[in-house]
Amino acid sequence: MSKLINLLTEGADCNDPISITEYEKAGGFAALKKAASCTPEEIIAEVKKAKLLGRGGAAYPSGSKWEHLLHITETPKYIVCNADEGEPGTFKDRFIMEKLPLKLLEGIIIAGLVFRAKAGYIYVRGEYRKIQKQLIAAIENLHAAGYLGRNIAGSGLDFDIHIVSGAGAYVCGENSALLNSTEGKAGRPRIKPPHLAEVGLFLQPTLVNNVESLTNIPQIVNMGGDTYLQKGHPDSGGSKLVCLSGHCVNRGVFEIPLGKVSLRELIYDPQLGGGIANGGKLKFFHLGGQSGPIGSIDQLDTVYSYTDLKKAGLSVGSGAIVVMDENISIIEYLKSVTEFFIHESCGKCVPCREGNHQLLKILKKLSIPGEATAGDLDNLRRVANTMTGAAFCGLGQTAAASLSSAWKLFRAEFEANIAAKVAGRTT
Numbered sequence: 001m002s003k004l005i006n007l008l009t010e011g012a013d014c015n016d017p018i019s020i021t022e023y024e025k026a027g028g029f030a031a032l033k034k035a036a037s038c039t040p041e042e043i044i045a046e047v048k049k050a051k052l053l054g055r056g057g058a059a060y061p062s063g064s065k066w067e068h069l070l071h072i073t074e075t076p077k078y079i080v081c082n083a084d085e086g087e088p089g090t091f092k093d094r095f096i097m098e099k100l101p102l103k104l105l106e107g108i109i110i111a112g113l114v115f116r117a118k119a120g121y122i123y124v125r126g127e128y129r130k131i132q133k134q135l136i137a138a139i140e141n142l143h144a145a146g147y148l149g150r151n152i153a154g155s156g157l158d159f160d161i162h163i164v165s166g167a168g169a170y171v172c173g174e175n176s177a178l179l180n181s182t183e184g185k186a187g188r189p190r191i192k193p194p195h196l197a198e199v200g201l202f203l204q205p206t207l208v209n210n211v212e213s214l215t216n217i218p219q220i221v222n223m224g225g226d227t228y229l230q231k232g233h234p235d236s237g238g239s240k241l242v243c244l245s246g247h248c249v250n251r252g253v254f255e256i257p258l259g260k261v262s263l264r265e266l267i268y269d270p271q272l273g274g275g276i277a278n279g280g281k282l283k284f285f286h287l288g289g290q291s292g293p294i295g296s297i298d299q300l301d302t303v304y305s306y307t308d309l310k311k312a313g314l315s316v317g318s319g320a321i322v323v324m325d326e327n328i329s330i331i332e333y334l335k336s337v338t339e340f341f342i343h344e345s346c347g348k349c350v351p352c353r354e355g356n357h358q359l360l361k362i363l364k365k366l367s368i369p370g371e372a373t374a375g376d377l378d379n380l381r382r383v384a385n386t387m388t389g390a391a392f393c394g395l396g397q398t399a400a401a402s403l404s405s406a407w408k409l410f411r412a413e414f415e416a417n418i419a420a421k422v423a424g425r426t427t
């Protein structure tokens with residue numbers, strides 16, 4: 001039986017992804033027309049029934065987020081789509097924006113209708129230049145067809161969507177830094193509360209959702225929340241786009257139903273990862289991007305769902321799965337992860353700005369025989385815990401997640417080069 005599903009990716013093979021005629025022929029905008037004849041409460045009820053969890057990484061229930069914003073009376077409201085996609089190993093939003101831009105835009109327009117929003121913004125990763133151009137062209141087509149502009153879909157609402165380009169900072173994917181950057185300010189996180197639903201873009205009530213989350217909205221409206229839920233896991237409906245990369249045979253974006261495929265199948269099934277390249281052996285996999293946990297072969301039978309992964313100390317995160325073979329040293333791998341976070345730390349708070357440097361310093365010592373002491377290992381874990389507990393935003397709070405999980409799985413590798421253990425040396 002196929003482990004793949006084409007719930008969200010249906011239509012991804014269209015030759016002209018920004019043609020309104022082609023999209024309509026394939027059933028496009030049926031959801032928007034249906035939404036225009038529903039109350040906001042009815043649409044939100046379907047999103048809640050679908051148990052759609054935010055696909056940007058934090059897995060916050062979209063239905064509750066939408067309900068919260070609906071209850072806020074202040075206007076104008078804004079819709080912001082997070083297309084920053086800075087998480088290494090993650091390229092599924094790129095896939096959606098390349099292949100299914102009109103489905104994403106339909107999802108944003110439906111959100112605009114629900115909240116009677118003034119405008120929508122898509123904050124697109126700076127490196128995705130071609131995608132930005134394609135989205136601008138798609139928006140022009142939508143204007144010409146009457147789906148954007150004045151009185152959209154006969155609803156009485158005037159609504160437009162603007163494209164904002166990021167400039168290559170990972171922290172700008174954090175929702176409050178993203179709003180600051182959209183406003184033209186430095187891309188640094190805001191203190192929360194106030195929640196962005198209350199004080200968001202231009203200090204107005206704002207919905208921030210990931211590309212994949214919003215692209216799921218048309219199909220939830222079309223098929224209803226209950227049907228969507230049944231396609232996935234009882235706690236989180238529908239499908240997930242996963243990004244396989246690293247040492248597996250097949251690399252790319254795959255759509256799987258949530259709760260029906262194990263990690264083993266994801267990595268080894270011929271339709272999915274296809275096993276380890278060059279006849280190699282799996283050593284570990286890194287889930288959800290650089291900010292996610294590392295897992296080992298003992299966890300391969302865990303089912304890929306938000307609930308099952310969490311129980312196993314793992315997480316879905318962005319959907320990235322970086323597969324590493326037995327030739328990779330865990331210390332060298334963690335050094336490169338930490339270098340990434342040093343590069344991307346915005347410098348606003350001490351635990352992240354300084355903590356990442358301290359982690360790298362100790363990891364470098366651990367990679368040289370006889371250089372580090374048992375005290376360094378204690379410090380490594382102390383710094384990691386402090387960062388997790390005290391950093392200002394999600395970047396610093398999760399920067400040591402891979403290290404903390406790897407410590408439990410590969411302790412011998414951390415200890416191998418400790419001075420007392422190296423033959424002929426004492427501390």
Ligand SMILES: Cc1cc2nc3c(=O)[nH]c(=O)nc-3n(C[C@H](O)[C@H](O)[C@H](O)COP(=O)(O)O)c2cc1C
Pocket residue numbers: 053054055056057058059060062082083084085086087170171172173174175176208209210211213214393394395
């Ligand atoms: C450092 C950092 C980077 C992030 N990068 C992204 C990103 O590139 N794309 C994204 O959708 N969410 C990203 N997030 C999560 C967002 O803050 C937010 O949770 C998400 O956009 C909400 O949308 P969702 O509920 O649909 O997932 C990031 C969070 C942090 C802390």
Ligand code: SF4
Pocket residue numbers: 171189344345346347348349350352353391392393394395396397
């Ligand atoms: S944790 Fe602190 S220094 Fe790191 S990115 Fe967030 S605000 Fe900036």
